[in-house]
Amino acid sequence: MKKPSIKAPRMTDWLLVTLVLLVIIYRVAPEQLPVSLYKLSLVTMAGCVGYWIDRSAFPYxxxxxxxxxxxxxxxxxxxxxxxxxxxxxxxxxxxxxxxxIIAAAMLAASLGA
Known part of the structure; x- marks a missing residue:
């Protein structure tokens, strides 16, 4: 009988790289950690907004x-x-x-912040 293989979710390696970089930021310049999280939230929010702009602009x-x-x-x-x-x-x-559209919204939020 074949054993079921358990695979890590997609992009787990990039999540680990991100966490390592956050630890490095915390060790080198802890005052920059809130700035990094703020920028991350802006880019994430812009991606969601871009998606909904596309859905509402092109419903059919x-x-x-x-x-x-x-x-x-x-x-x-x-x-x-x-x-x-x-x-x-x-x-x-x-x-x-x-x-x-999503990339343009994310770029606009990144450049405007």
Whole structure:
């Protein structure tokens, strides 16, 4: 019988790097730790705002609208995430549009702070 493998969540290595860097900041210049956390919260909040700007600006061009079947995360079945072949270019454009809007919101918040 095959043993189930337990894998760490995605990007666990980057989380560890971040924690190590936070410890280094705390050891070298502890007064900068609140500034770092403030900037992190701004960038995170800007990412959420950019996502919701995309959803409200393009309500009928969401990337999941171009999937073959609707799917639910955590449902009782494995979702079918295939993109309809005739909609692949539109799907890619909608994903790229969303990424650009989120990146622009994050950049605007980063430069303005």
């Amino acid at each position: 061009a969401r990337p999941d609208a171009f999937m073959c079947k609707p799917f639910s995360v955590g449902g009782p079945y494995v979702p079918d995430k295939a993109v309809d072949p005739s909609q692949q270019l539109v799907f890619a454009a909608s994903m790229l549009r969303r990424a650009i």
